[in-house]
Amino acid sequence: MCGIYGIITDRSVDIFRMQEAGNMLGHRGPDASGIWTSKNNRVGLGHTRLAIIDLSANACQPMSNEACPGCGRRNGSNFITYNGEVYNFQEIRADLEKKGHVFKSLSDTEVVLHSYEEWGEKCVDRFSGMFAFAIWDEKNQRLFLARDRIGKKPLFYYWDGKLFAFASEMRALLALNISKSVDLTAVYQYLTYQYIPAPHSVFENVFKLPPAHCLSLQDKKISVKRYWSMDFSKKIEVNSEEDLSADVFARLKESVRKRLISDVPFGAFLSGGIDSSIVVALMSELMDEPVKTFSIGFEEDAYNELPRAREIAELFKTDHHEFIVKFDALNVLPELVRHYGEPFADSSALPTYYLSKMTSDFVKVALSGDGGDESFAGYDRYYALKLMRKFRYVPGVLRSLSLKALDIYGESAGKSRTKRLKRFIQGSLYPQGLEYLHWMTAFSKEHTRSFYGPAMQDVMSQDPYEYLITLFKRSSAGDIVEKAMDADIHSYLPFDLLVKVDIASMANSLEVRCPFLDHGLMEFAASIPPEYKLNGRIKKYILRKAFKGLVPEKVFTRQKTGFGVPVSKWFRHDLKDYISDTLLSRVSLDRGYFRPEAVRSIVSEHISGKKDHGARLWTFLMLELWHREFMDT
Known part of the structure; x- marks a missing residue:
């Protein structure tokens, strides 16, 4: 796993700016770094390396497709800067060798580069893994960028019609001296969903290449093109459970x-939940040595998963490590904001950061259970969506009265059943089909007039739910629950969960791999009839x-906790x-x-x-801290 960046300009590439961009990505690649510029000095590619496969200098980047004695790889025709892991690179390499390709390293980077040389832009169809890369094609004077199917690896780019720049993270992109002006539509989306979905970013003319x-x-x-999509319409015939x-x-064991x-x-x-327990169980079967496992918890019992994780660790005799989060807001939050680069309000980024920091003291790669909920219907909201069909038969007056009755108990915090029930009933008061939007948003459309100020007036006419x-609407699924799963795979998963994990882990020079996010496995899961998922x-x-x-059976039967954070109590x-x-x-x-x-009222009421x-x-706070870090300095 690494950091990538580059620039195409009508002027000469500014090496100082390139070096500064590389410094901004040092945490993503502490093992080596490199910069390549074209002969006319109009194109520059940069790379910072976290060495995982082929630790030799032969695998350093930027890399070219030809070796040149005395000048390294500078005289190639194609040049790559690459971040990720292509897990089937050995099979692809064997195919390329049969076609006459000669390799100078054992890395997957070189396989990706030669794949482009052999198959052009269609090379991405052959890759199974997580990746974001850029290839400069000297012969055709073309830059080619690609991102993996699910969106594990990030890729930002800037384009103003003259200057093109790209980078793994926002700070590196800004170091290339691009202009920055806040995109209020993106801020509106952030306030609604607590993240900014691709292709938008918080800045105008800065975009995320979508998964x-x-x-x-x-x-x-x-030219931006989609090369893969999920299909929920084609179902397999199940002969027996x-x-x-x-x-x-x-399939999961192979993944x-x-x-x-x-x-x-x-x-x-x-965590001791279903998905991470399955991953650890399979690792234990496949490995000849104890699995190193890592868990994190809070002092608050409702958010502490350590006892559950410890049970699984003992069962599979892992080399287990635990960490209790003791929140240091003044130091940690500004650092997190710097790494995420744009407003991001998933509070579980905090424990993910701490977990990654602890884990990186022992290993450079960690497997996780991310993605199991989206492919196999693991979220409570999927069942709630199914239950809503029946609940809507209850007269609206009675639903409203039941909500008022629950208000008698006061406002519940955290993960209480009362709070979840109230949220469910509130969803039923929305038009059919919009309840899921209510559950997935921090600020509803109703909040816009009462909360938002003059800076947001120009975008308030937009419908934040349209996304x-x-x-x-475009989902190929025929079942309402699968439509929600499909929507999550194209929104919440790549733009919240995967952003959270990538940035938090790479901030600590740790690569995270997710077996449940194997695209072949996800395609298979999509083909399973919905009644076998929920x-x-x-x-x-x-x-x-x-x-x-x-x-163990109790892992399957106990209540799902999720990776929550007790921000309400804090x-x-x-x-x-x-x-x-x-x-x-006053500044805020x-x-x-x-x-x-409105802000004073919310703070006081809470x-x-x-x-x-x-x-x-938390959403307000992350936006304000981002402004102080990126706009006020």
């Missing part, structure tokens, strides 16, 4: 096996069947003064995003315990 897309730049013309369970087991290829030590994140509504109230039905006996106690001083400061209120009286605004306050 499963490639980009070509030639003669100052850009036993056969289907065996197939799921075998884990492929992700154990490494020339450096590796381990696994372990998710479009994903539901069967009645049983989530991940076929996954439970497949791993029954290997993973904002009422340890961080009460911090949140007040930050959000109610004068930005104009929110009506000052601290007093009248209402739980924890998630909204």
